[in-house]
Amino acid sequence: MVNSGAIVTCSLLKPELNLADRFDYCTKMYKKMTGGEYLSFNNAVFLSERETADRNFAIGYYLRENKCFPQDTNLMELMDFYFQQCSVEVTSDSAAVIAATFANGGVCPITGEKILSSDAVRNTLSLMHSCGMYDYSGQFAFEVGLPAKSGVSGAIMLVVPNVMGISLWSPPLDPFGNSCRGIQFCQEFVSKFNFHRYDDIRHINRKKDPRRRHTESKASDVVNLLFGAFNGDVTAMRRYALLGMDMETGDYDGRTALHVAAAEGHENVVRFLIEKCKVSPYVKDRWGFMPLDDARRFEHVRIVDILESYIERVQQESGQLGETTPP
Structure with a gap:
């Protein structure tokens, strides 16, 4: 029922x-x-x-x-x-974050907080896959092969486990109480991308698989990471952090994302790197500058205060309060 x-x-x-x-x-x-x-x-x-x-x-x-x-x-x-x-x-934004939390094993991708246990996520996604789309659930599982939950408001929350969460909203409903256009999107989504639960991830060539990175090298990753820091793009920072990239990675000159964000005065990126990624504030570039030095040189007073407080906290935690050199 x-x-x-x-x-x-x-x-x-x-x-x-x-x-x-x-x-x-x-x-x-x-x-x-x-x-x-x-x-x-x-x-x-x-x-x-x-x-x-x-x-x-x-x-x-x-x-x-x-x-x-x-x-x-x-x-x-x-x-x-x-x-x-x-x-x-x-809203569609907040529902997408909820879906992403399920996709991320119960860890909210925005805050990094562990909300749900892995078992709870697995069981919830299993229910969504088997009965999340009302009486259309069986056919949806066959055609789309992804856990989803619909509502009579015209919303659909779609989860691609270990990849992403998607929120759709389009009020016109089909006889089952699901969004007509939402269902169509889901069908076209898995016809283009290799996300159906039973797609062959190795030998199917007619679909794209965004999880497979053929051409991007470590060097291009570093360039993209630093470019995101230069532009104040926290979303790019979050994406690379979730991919497991070392957020302290530097370029040829040894400059890290924290160096660039401090020099450009992007407070949001600086906070993300030190609060969520816990990067070291002591990394020096080839000229011997730390991120704090860059913030001072370019007179970003707010960034200076944030980094000084962070360094003091790191020193307290390591039992080296008052020292001026890296622990």
Whole structure:
């Protein structure tokens, strides 16, 4: 039955808490998964869901009759909790971050925080793959071969495990309650790229596989990394960090992304490199300059303050407070 799994899942979420605390717990978890992107609650949707929920109430009573809920479950309170979960409001951007968190093994790619365990991600993606698209789930698994979750708002959250998360939104729905154009995009997506779960990743030539890097060398990676730092492009920094690149890698002159960002005054890139990537502030280029020296030379006062605070913190952690040379 459509929605029965979701209702049972709601009954298992922190059943020892009252309704308000259960909703607050879920909202905080969603917020973490969005990496701080937009997330809200739409009360009009909640009231509409509750007023037009005859079938969901019937499913709830059927599930209770078959003892699918924990003992002493209050069905009316449970249904309200379920309707609340149906009324959480996100944007395409925040939904894409949630999908990317699933694709990244439960680690939010924006904050780097581990939100979900690997087992929880695996189990959730398995459910999305088998029943995330309502009664169209079987055909979607056959044609697209990727875990996804749709909503009657016209949204689809698509996950390419270990690669990326995608959010689609187009309101016109098909008879199954899925976005017509969203389904079309997913079909064309896997027809062009080698992402279907059962695609042959070695011998198929008619599809592209962005995961395989044939021509990019380490030298071009360094150039792209430093070019991103020069332009203040945090997205490029994040992409290379997720690919596992050494963010302290320098060019021929020994200049790293932190050198370039400090010299150009890009505070957002500097913060990302020192806070998320934990790069060393002591790396010197061929002329003996550290990133702090570049920030001082080009009079980026804010960057100087940030780097000085970071160096002081590194020295404290290494037990060398007051020293001026690298630990």
